Amino acid sequence: MIETTEYKEGWTSNVETEQLGRGLNEDTVRLISSKNNEPEWLLEWRLAALDALKNLKEPNWAELEYVRPNYDEIYYHSRPKKLAASIDEVDPAILADFEKLGIPLHERAKLAGVAVDAVYDSVSIGTTYKEKLAEEGIIFCSFGEAVQEHPELVKKYLGTVVPQRDNWFACINSAVFSDGSFVYIPPGRRCPLELSTYFRINSANSGQFERTLIIADKDSYVSYLEGCTAPKRDENQLHAAVVELIALDRAEIKYSTVQNWYPGDPESGLGGIYNFVTKRGACRGTRSRISWTQVETGSAITWKYPSCILQGPESVGEFYSVAVTKGRQQADTGTKMIHIGAGSRSKIISKGISLGHSSNTYRGLVRMTPTAKNARNFTQCDSLMIGNDSRANTIPYTEIANGTAQIEHEATTGRVSEEELYYLATRGLTQEEASSIIVNGFCRSVLNTLPLEFAAEANKLLQVQMEGSIG
Amino acid sequence: MLKIENLSASISGKKIIDNINITLNAGECLLITGQNGSGKSTLLHTIMGRPDIEAEGKIRLNDIMLSNLPCHARSREGVFMFHQTPPEITGVNTMTLLNEINKVNDNKYTRGNLISQANDLFLHLGLPTDWSKRQFNVGASGGERKKNELAQIELFDGKLLLLDEPDSGLEQTSRRYIFELIDRTCGRGGIVLLVSHDKDIQSKYSNILELKNGSSLR
Amino acid sequence: MDLHLGNINKLYVDADNVQYYIAPSHTDEVQEISFTFIQTEGKCSASIVVEPMTNSKSKVKINIFAENNAEVDCVCKLYVDVGGSETDVQIRSWPFDSSKIKARPEMRIYNSDVVATHGNALGTLKPQEQYYLATKGIDNYKELIKTSLLHEKL
Numbered sequence: 001m002i003e004t005t006e007y008k009e010g011w012t013s014n015v016e017t018e019q020l021g022r023g024l025n026e027d028t029v030r031l032i033s034s035k036n037n038e039p040e041w042l043l044e045w046r047l048a049a050l051d052a053l054k055n056l057k058e059p060n061w062a063e064l065e066y067v068r069p070n071y072d073e074i075y076y077h078s079r080p081k082k083l084a085a086s087i088d089e090v091d092p093a094i095l096a097d098f099e100k101l102g103i104p105l106h107e108r109a110k111l112a113g114v115a116v117d118a119v120y121d122s123v124s125i126g127t128t129y130k131e132k133l134a135e136e137g138i139i140f141c142s143f144g145e146a147v148q149e150h151p152e153l154v155k156k157y158l159g160t161v162v163p164q165r166d167n168w169f170a171c172i173n174s175a176v177f178s179d180g181s182f183v184y185i186p187p188g189r190r191c192p193l194e195l196s197t198y199f200r201i202n203s204a205n206s207g208q209f210e211r212t213l214i215i216a217d218k219d220s221y222v223s224y225l226e227g228c229t230a231p232k233r234d235e236n237q238l239h240a241a242v243v244e245l246i247a248l249d250r251a252e253i254k255y256s257t258v259q260n261w262y263p264g265d266p267e268s269g270l271g272g273i274y275n276f277v278t279k280r281g282a283c284r285g286t287r288s289r290i291s292w293t294q295v296e297t298g299s300a301i302t303w304k305y306p307s308c309i310l311q312g313p314e315s316v317g318e319f320y321s322v323a324v325t326k327g328r329q330q331a332d333t334g335t336k337m338i339h340i341g342a343g344s345r346s347k348i349i350s351k352g353i354s355l356g357h358s359s360n361t362y363r364g365l366v367r368m369t370p371t372a373k374n375a376r377n378f379t380q381c382d383s384l385m386i387g388n389d390s391r392a393n394t395i396p397y398t399e400i401a402n403g404t405a406q407i408e409h410e411a412t413t414g415r416v417s418e419e420e421l422y423y424l425a426t427r428g429l430t431q432e433e434a435s436s437i438i439v440n441g442f443c444r445s446v447l448n449t450l451p452l453e454f455a456a457e458a459n460k461l462l463q464v465q466m467e468g469s470i471g
Numbered sequence: 472m473l474k475i476e477n478l479s480a481s482i483s484g485k486k487i488i489d490n491i492n493i494t495l496n497a498g499e500c501l502l503i504t505g506q507n508g509s510g511k512s513t514l515l516h517t518i519m520g521r522p523d524i525e526a527e528g529k530i531r532l533n534d535i536m537l538s539n540l541p542c543h544a545r546s547r548e549g550v551f552m553f554h555q556t557p558p559e560i561t562g563v564n565t566m567t568l569l570n571e572i573n574k575v576n577d578n579k580y581t582r583g584n585l586i587s588q589a590n591d592l593f594l595h596l597g598l599p600t601d602w603s604k605r606q607f608n609v610g611a612s613g614g615e616r617k618k619n620e621l622a623q624i625e626l627f628d629g630k631l632l633l634l635d636e637p638d639s640g641l642e643q644t645s646r647r648y649i650f651e652l653i654d655r656t657c658g659r660g661g662i663v664l665l666v667s668h669d670k671d672i673q674s675k676y677s678n679i680l681e682l683k684n685g686s687s688l689r
Numbered sequence: 690m691d692l693h694l695g696n697i698n699k700l701y702v703d704a705d706n707v708q709y710y711i712a713p714s715h716t717d718e719v720q721e722i723s724f725t726f727i728q729t730e731g732k733c734s735a736s737i738v739v740e741p742m743t744n745s746k747s748k749v750k751i752n753i754f755a756e757n758n759a760e761v762d763c764v765c766k767l768y769v770d771v772g773g774s775e776t777d778v779q780i781r782s783w784p785f786d787s788s789k790i791k792a793r794p795e796m797r798i799y800n801s802d803v804v805a806t807h808g809n810a811l812g813t814l815k816p817q818e819q820y821y822l823a824t825k826g827i828d829n830y831k832e833l834i835k836t837s838l839l840h841e842k843l
Contacts, residue, residue, distance in 0.1 A: 368811075370787070383798070385798065385801035386801070387801065388800075388801055388802075390801065391797070391798065391799050392796075392798045393795070393796065393797045393798070394795065394796040394807075395793070395795045395796075396793065396794060396795075396809065397791070397793050398791070398792045398793070398809055398811055399789070399790070399791045399792075400782065400784050400789070400790050400791075400811040400812065401784070401787075401788075401789040402784070402787075403784055403785055403786065403788075403812075403813050404812075404813065405811075405812055406810075406811070406812030406813075406815070407809070407810065407811040407812060408809075408810050409794075409807075409808065409809040409810070410806075410807075410808050410809075411794075411796060411806065411807050411808075412804075412805070412806045413796055413798045413803070413804075413805040413806070414801075414803065414804045414805065415801040415802065
């Protein structure tokens with residue numbers, strides 16, 4: 001089926017898209033697999049997930065109220081009709097959209113030090129600097145390409161951190177995942193560029209099911225940026241990605257996300273993106289390290305818990321998050337730190353800001369298993385409530401099963417201090433200016449962990465979110 | 472010129488200030504005294520326009536009717552408040568805050584000038600060398616917080632200074648600095664309202680407003 | 690066994706698979722409510738719900754001591770729907786031997802005109818604490834904590 005789509009607001013894009021695979025069934029899965037020229041083992045893997053889905057139930061334990069997506073109505077695959085062999089041949093309309101979104105897909109990217117793998121509605125358009133990274137032995141390509149060119153790596157690691165039947169959304173993703181990113185850093189290499197991917201949900205009724213796999217071999221380092229934008233749509237769009245990170249001995253992966261999906265109409269809550277993502281990092285090696293940093297300000301519903309399994313001795317897991325909700329947004333987000341290795345450490349800093357009629361929930365789990373001798377966790381969760389109708393929930397689960405581990409957790413909830421607002425007013429700042437400074441101060445410890453490019457975007461995003469919400 | 476007419480103020484329905492009248496010309500300083508609880512601080516906060524204070528009466532500074540303006544607008548008209556207990560503001564860097572105040576003051580300094588002047592001032596006041604990099608007043612003693620206030624007055628002159636016990640809790644050198652600052656302010660035509668308990672001060676200033684239960688005694 | 694408590698000052702309670710509901714109301718002083726769980730064997734689960742009323746100021750302290758193969762599961766839910774309150778919940782857990790402790794301090798705040806804080810610390814004594822006690826000749830921390838918790842209760 002070929003449709004030309006036109007948008008109500010923002011910009012118009014006449015890119016021809018091919019929407020196929022309606023409904024969650026074996027035909028759809030086979031169609032996706034054949035369109036991607038996948039080997040037999042991967043098709044089998046997908047079908048196993050589809051099978052497992054029969055025994056799972058869609059979760060409803062979160063503090064969220066939403067209209068369940070109709071899984072049979074969704075188109076599970078959507079790609080632009082013209083595929084290009086290199087970036088120079090990419091459909092100009094698509095490149096123009098990326099221009100508007102400010103994505104550096106040209107030589108400018110080199111100056112910015114960013115190599116970009118741009119995903120546009122399920123198919124990677126072009127990967128810049130693939131060749132340059134290849135000189136270092138670093139693989140950074142679309143998931144589809146990795147399946148073709150590095151099948152042994154994909155087969156070895158896919159599903160080892162998030163197995164097909166891990167949870168409902170991961171299961172769907174495993175069956176019908178579209179493209180995504182694949183990164184492999186060989187031993188001893190420090191990736192010289194910040195790796196980055198942009199997503200954009202374009203077509204009506206098309207869910208996004210990316211699969212990302214990042215492997216940092218011994219003694220390597222990589223910093224990966226994920227940034228999302230989406231145009232205004234009327235139907236809720238489902239985003240159920242899966243991200244698996246694997247860090248071997250003394251390797252480090254830094255994964256940063258600045259999320260900017262359409263949040264839905266501020267009054268009615270209609271039309272926003274549903275963001276149900278499974279992100280998990282396995283610190284397999286000794287002294288391996290994985291950090292998650294996220295700034296979440298969009299999407300109608302956010303349900304994500306970037307987690308770390310701290311298997312390796314002295315491994316380190318970190319989670320830094322700023323989640324802003326306003327209008328009718330609902331966020332239920334947090335992290336899980338599972339300590340298995342002796343001497344493992346984790347640090348969680350979560351800042352939630354709720355405005356309007358929104359609801360902001362932190363849900364965390366810190367588990368010290370019997371083998372996690374001398375392991376340590378520190379958690380700081382703070383909520384700032386602005387206005388009278390918002391809600392802030394903090395739901396931390398802590399479990400300790402050995403006598404030498406330590407968990408320390410602190411949480412505060414309150415509003416912007418009148419005293420601070422007054423002090424800044426006496427220095428001539430309006431209430432909005434003062435609140436802006438205070439909110440920035442509130443989020444400082446998280447924003448400081450973002451790579452520079454993202455820090456600027458995150459700051460701007462926060463400012464835009466706060467505009468018109470105070471007073 | 473500062474003209475305050477029939478100023479009364481209540482907090483949560485309770486009257487704290489009753490029918491105060493003050494007229495001051497440029498270059499004059501008024502010392503406000505009275506026992507604890509007599510309403511001295513509240514008087515200053517009423518002039519500053521603290522949101523929770525219900526005020527009646529008029530406050531005029533030169534051509535501007537301050538009593539019609541909200542707090543931050545009064546500040547932008549040149550009213551400077553020296554807080555008795557300035558708060559900690561976590562996450563907000565001291566220098567960043569000074570930058571914001573600089574913007575409000577029509578970018579009096581270039582960024583570079585602001586940094587060097589501020590650092591010189593902090594050094595002069597005996598604050599730690601990394602003071603400008605610290606988060607605003609976080610972990611700071613009462614005396615250090617007052618020095619932050621001092622630095623701000625020094626950097627951004629005001630037309631009307633409201634000084635709420637600036638000297639209490641400070642060592643001699645800093646106290647002398649404050650009074651020297653007051654003299655300089657009056658010298659350039661500014662107006663100062665000073666709340667102080669210090670007995671020696673009372674001999675220095677002849678213009679005194681003594682408060683008891685929110686009303687003027689003399 | 691359900692226990693509904695209204696206006697309270699200082700209260701020490703023994704726990705054993707029970708639920709507690711506390712609604713601190715407005716008084717002049719800060720109200721302190723303490724719970725102490727001492728579990729030497731077997732399983733124990735406790736659920737404590739705190740729903741502060743307007744203008745109340747309260748501090749809830751929960752001490753959990755477990756030894757041998759004991760298992761303790763404690764949920765403390767703080768619900769705040771009305772404004773003006775200040776509430777602090779502190780949970781301190783000491784897991785000795787092969788015991789397991791689950792602590793879940795939850796906060797559900799539906800009114801911005803409040804102050805709500807909680808702290809949750811699990812683990813044995815810190816190295817500096819252990820060293821200090823050693824210099825005073827004490828090396829049996831388990832008994833020390835158990836005794837002082839019992840003593841506090843009485």
